[in-house]
Amino acid sequence: MKFRLFRPNPHDPIIAALYGTIVAQARSPAFYGRYGVPDTVQGRLEMIILHTVLLLRRLEQDAESLRELGQAVFDHFCRDMDASLREMGVGDVTVPKKMRGIGEAFYGRQAVYAAALATADVGVLAGALERNVLAGRRVGPARLATYVLEAAARLADQRDFERGELVFPDPESIQQPP
Secondary structure, eight states, X not given: OGGGGXXXXXXXXXXXXXXXXXXXXXXXXXXXXXXXXXXXXXXXXXXXXXXXXXXXXXXXXXXXXXXXXXXXXXXXXXXXXXXXXXXXXXXXTTXXXXXXXXXXXXXXHHHHHHHHHHHTOHHHHHHHHHHXXXXXXXXXXXXXXXXXXXXXXXXXXXXXXXXXXXXXXXXXXXXXXX
């Protein structure tokens, strides 16, 4: 029974593919140039959280198997954050405290973004993104909000998550709103 934790999960490649797409999208240079996201550890974390929240929001709206897939992606996110902290030299004693902070940030952002997306109001979403992702910088919150709304709309039309397929819009193609 205790060895069940060490068995490979048949969905691991799917989870890794979905999370890999999230991280690749979050690292898109357009976000750190044209959108004004700070090119810092915190800025990159915010972008990973944002894209993870978008996927989890979509998966929560579907069948139980997709909600379970969402939980697995979230678990992968947590393991990745733990490993990243350790790579950055955070000590074993401090990692749990830092992970608790990341978890609180994640759940806080998830609630704020869900509420803002429910309104479909670019201004409300832009305000949330300005506070969290852009760290108070007023460079590009409306454009980032437009991107997030487009990403949410595209995710709504996707169906092949259980095959590890996930497509976000090209951030370069999103036009600055008037």
